[in-house]
Amino acid sequence: MTSANKTNPVEEAERIVAVAHRLADAARAETMSLFRSPALRPDNKSATGFDPVTEADRASERAMRAILAAERPEDAILGEEYGAQAGRSGLTWVLDPIDGTRAFMAGAPSWGVLIGLSDARGPIYGIVDQPHLDERFEGGLGHARLISGRGTVPLRARRGVALAQATLMTTYPEVGSPAEHAAFSRVAARARLVRYGLDCYAYALLAAGHVDLVIEAGLQPYDVAAPIAVVQAAGGVVTDWRGGPAHGGGTILAAGSQELHAEALALLKDD
Template identity: 60%
Template sequence: MQDINRDTLIATAHAVADVARVETLAYFRGAGLNIENKADGGFDPVTVADRAAERAMRAELARRRPEDAVLGEEMGPTAGTSGLTWVLDPIDGTRAYLSGTPTWGVLIAASDADGPRFGIIDQPWTGERFVGGLGEARLDSPHGSRPLATRAPRPLSEAILFTTFPEVGTEAEGRAFHALSAQTRLTRYGMDCYAYALLALGQIDLVVEAGLQPYDIHAPIAVIEAAGGIVTNWRGGPAHAGGRVVAAANETVLAAALAILSKAED
């Protein structure tokens, strides 16, 4: 990525977020979502808004950066020649979106072979944009701009832990998560990507999930690491491939969480 102009890359990411805002807001809390279930058993929804947003995002990238690869949740991978891949989730938290709750978001990351280098977590309804990487760590919102910085170390017994689904993943993963939850002060559920944004903002200490895809986690990794946090898998290794992920405000709370999560059965 040393050959890619930093300002051009950042401007491109913001432009992609801008077009996604237009598409997602056009349908949010309205009619005509045309909800489909992608899951074979269970419920994994996709809506017309997911697809319209990703089409708009890809069109903007094709106009500005046609040489880059793209990986998106709804339309899969598109090859590129630059070594840079844009990793997109047009609506992270479609269940929240179709329910009318403002905890979904648009995820955009610019990544190379080693993982994400710049990311945006955008919440169009509240107007909050969390930006991280390439020397930036900032929240822009209708209330102004402020730097992102994760929470300082404190005991696990005082920590706030978030995840999306109470069952977390498999039965074994659920047992490990709830063993960790029992050691914390507060556990909250159902926040999707907004939980990672709150961690970068210094509001909470941990986010733990399982069964993630790369498009779920690339943007959060970039934003959280820029804010001073750490994102790993449950064994302390790289997390950009997805799977079992723990995002932590600092090394102290990460070590405490990994001591419990690493015991999860494979």
């Protein structure tokens, strides 16, 4: 871990984790205050389609940024709603204040808050928080766990599953461009079960051992930093569709095992 402060690495990791949970708690308060509320008034960020944003998105990110300004002023920030803020520590907090705004608008519980921490190499820690479900998936810096009202359990991706027995998830059936959709379809045709629409929750379920593959396209860095950290901490494998790093956004292939990842990757690259 890179840091401008000469501190004990274990103590620094503990401080980072504590701050991350404060961010998640603050985002929960802001998002839950408007979830399923008649006061919710979505806006459209796109001039050509529908890219919704709500005051819950904005308030959630503002609350997290305020905590970071007080607790981690030397760290950089990249957030979906308020962009990039430079830092000096070599660490960047990557924030998606509501991943799944469309689900949030519809009153569906699958949306989440994504809190990632990256260094020059990529994500090193992440939280996928599901406020309405009271489930917090955490990975990195020595942690791989699900914290909920029912207690804390370890996260462990499922192994020993071939593609023919796998459960595959993605958010949108279209999956990117026509070429990307064709590549996804090659994998989907071989999987036992394909399901759609869970946004970041699909990665959490992969880390928990319930889903075997998540394949998506057209992503941004704030969509993927936290899920990558959580899935990798649980023993899963995450790359882009060429087998390279995925934390910059674009395409993503997450798998519960190296063997399943290789099987899916071969079909995605078959062009």
